[in-house]
Amino acid sequence: MLRKAIYYTKVNLLRLLVPNCDQWLVQSSLIANKLSDKFQIDKSIIDILPFYPPLKGNYQHQRIRNSFIFVSDATPHKNHYRLIQAFCDFFDEGNRGSLTLTIPEKAIELTNLIKDKVKEGYPINNIGFVSRDSLFEQYSKHEYLVFPSLAESFGLGLVEAIECGCKIIASDLPYTYQVCLPSLVFDPLNNKSIQEAFLKTQNSANIPYAQKKIADNIGTLITILEN
Structure with a gap:
């Protein structure tokens, strides 16, 4: 309301x-x-005029194989429930992969679901709120960003993850293609489609890196505002 x-x-x-x-x-x-x-x-x-603050860091450790991350709050359009179920269905098929989420503890229903899944043996790691200072390290640890959101005005997480070297699995929606050519896409309203995207990553050598389609124009924006 x-x-x-x-x-x-x-x-x-x-x-x-x-x-x-x-x-x-x-x-x-x-x-x-x-x-x-x-x-x-x-x-x-x-x-x-796309603009965004760049992430900075020098995390140089090897990425965790079959690791997935979704950096987001718990608002409904972020589509966490379908993502979690699809990941669990994927894990059931081969006991491979891990999923990192950033859900704040105040999102009680969602955090309780995650805790229940962890008790059942699913490798879902909820690290809570992540500061911008830590984002570079988190993206750099993971092989894939999975982005199931149903709507975005810009999709900043897609850009950040690409710049940090992640492959991108994203919703097959217009906002995705505004900022990148993703590695894989899925129907975000279909659990099976999301699960199948997870399964395709098991042939990782054939999964291309995403291509960013935009650049940071913060300098141009500042010039416009100054004039």
Whole structure:
């Protein structure tokens, strides 16, 4: 209920701003199109300018084979329940792989599910909130980022994981292709599809690295704001 109230407050605020803005900056063409359609904004005044803070670090240890990580909070659209079930189904087939999650303890229902799965013998490691200072090390330990989110405005985690050398298994949705060409994709609404993507990683030599399609334009953004 609160989430809906916040959403509509933001929408109403944007409606008030539309007549007084002569330039809009967004991070992807997907959001540009949605912004234009939602608020009837001329696309000629919407500039696409992706920007993000780079991760820094020098973690140099070998990656853990068959390791998967999803860095995210516990909001429903992040799709953790399907991810966890699909991983467990995958693990049942060969007793291989490990899954690292970053769910805060306040997400009681989800953390309890993870604890139950761990008791059943599934190698799921919930490390809780991860600071940006630790993200580079976490990504660099893992072979794959798995990204089952149902919706993203930008998909920063995809970019970060690619820059840290992870292969990418992601939802077959438009937001994914805005930022990268992933290693593998799946239907995020289908547990079996997610499980099959996990299974495909067992032939890892034939799984390509993802290709990033965007660059950090923070310098350009600062110049625009200064002028």
